Amino acid sequence: MLKFISWILFLAIALVVAALSIANREIVTFSLDPLPFAFDLPLYGLLLAAGFLGILAGSVWTWLRGHKVRQENRLHKREVEELKGKTLNLTRELEEARARNSAGPAPDALAPPITDTPRIEHRAGR
Structure with a gap:
């Protein structure tokens, strides 16, 4: 069931990306103003690159915090x-x-201990 849901989600995202790409085919100039870099590319390429960079930055941030x-x-x-x-x-x-x-107690365990000292008994109530 989860695999089916992931396929549906993937197809929905693919349709959105395809619609975005078809609707935004105009060429735009991307430049970082103080730097001497300027690129002419389709608007959908710029939007997809920005989304990808956002996902990448969020993933790195989450990984570092974990x-x-x-x-x-x-x-x-x-x-x-x-x-x-x-x-x-x-x-x-x-x-x-x-x-x-x-297996039963060892035979020596049944015999009282042999000691050389006499036993001292305490009588209560004298």
């Missing part, structure tokens, strides 16, 4: 990739720990 946003996006992308890697490592470690624990 520098900060693009830089932040790159930073956030790096952070996301780093966090994805950490998450993957932690998930892997958790699965390994679950696999070790699902």
Whole structure:
């Protein structure tokens, strides 16, 4: 659907440009007054060149203003990739720990720890 709309828009613009070109075929002189440049060209060529330069200037301006946003996006992308890697490592470690624990506790883990120091018990309520 979007492709169809873009084709319709393209055809409408092409018709406007064609009508502009047919209606403005007169030759005009374009000059930059203090400079020694003067060109004779059709009026539609001058209008189309001015439109193209306007679009180009607007695109460059938009690109330059978006520098900060693009830089932040790159930073956030790096952070996301780093966090994805950490998450993957932690998930892997958790699965390994679950696999070790699902096999049952080790036999030594069931026995009380052997210590040489005597146990001191505290009696409450004396």
